[in-house]
Structures are given as structure tokens and as C-alpha cells.
Amino acid sequence: MTTRNGTAHALTSIGTSTVRSALVMNLVWIGILKFEDYEVENIQPLVSSSPLFAPVLKKLNETELAKIVGITEIALGSLIAAKPLAPRASALGGIGAVAMFATTMSFLLTTPEVWQEGHGAPKLSMVGQFLIKDSVLLGASLLVTAESLRAIRR
Numbered sequence: 001m002t003t004r005n006g007t008a009h010a011l012t013s014i015g016t017s018t019v020r021s022a023l024v025m026n027l028v029w030i031g032i033l034k035f036e037d038y039e040v041e042n043i044q045p046l047v048s049s050s051p052l053f054a055p056v057l058k059k060l061n062e063t064e065l066a067k068i069v070g071i072t073e074i075a076l077g078s079l080i081a082a083k084p085l086a087p088r089a090s091a092l093g094g095i096g097a098v099a100m101f102a103t104t105m106s107f108l109l110t111t112p113e114v115w116q117e118g119h120g121a122p123k124l125s126m127v128g129q130f131l132i133k134d135s136v137l138l139g140a141s142l143l144v145t146a147e148s149l150r151a152i153r154r
Helices: 002-033 037-048 054-059 062-081 087-110 126-132 134-153
Strands: none
Touching: 002 062, 002 134, 037 054, 037 062, 037 126, 054 062, 062 087, 087 126, 087 134, 126 134
């Protein structure tokens, strides 16, 4: 019984570290890409059809908005990575990531190209497939936030 508990604890620890590292890598890498012209073009249909971002596009151009999103992603990834030194900062980064991925999940409802037309039951298009992966990143953000909050209490 003790061996199973020890193995489960070790796997939980390794899994959580892997999830945290992967989340940080995704946020920072994709944040850096927001400074590339092709990525500005890629996010255009998502933000222009979003009730949250469309008004922002009226004040900023697409390139400026992409840079703000990129800086936000890099900052959140960096905060999440800071857990060993600053668990409070990491928890704040995790909460920010939860909010960000909940927002990107809303694009499933607002982006016209998400569903394949004329294929019967709802089928995701390439855009929909791109967006649905954020559900995993949302879950990862919740897990690393919880782990950071536990570390604060210790």
C-alpha cells in the first residue's frame, strides 16, 4: 500500500511539473510568435468576430493587439514558471491564464469558421480544432494555479 501511495505521489509530482513546464513553453513560445506578421493574420478572424475584442480593434490595429496579447502570454508564462521562487506570483499567472483560456474558448461560439458546414452533426473545422486544444490548456492552468496556492500555504 505504501509503495502504491509513493508511486502515485511521484507520478503526481512529475505530472504536475510536466504540465507546468508545457504550459509555460506554450505561453512563452506562442506569445513570441504574436510579433510575427503571419500570426497577426492568423488571429484576425478570431478577434474580429469576438464581442470582447472587436471593440478593441476599433481603437488599436491588429498588429498592436497581437503584440499586447503576445506580451500578456509571455508575462503569464513567466509568472507561472516562477513557482519555485514566488508561488504567489505563479498563482496570479495561473489565474490570468485561466481567464485567458476561458476567453479563447469563447471564440468557439463567436468565430464563423469553427464548424464544418454541411457535414451533419457538428464537426470542427481546422479553426475549431485549433481552438479546442485550449480546453486542455485551461485545465492545465487550473491545476498549476491550485498547486501554486498549496505552495503558498506551506
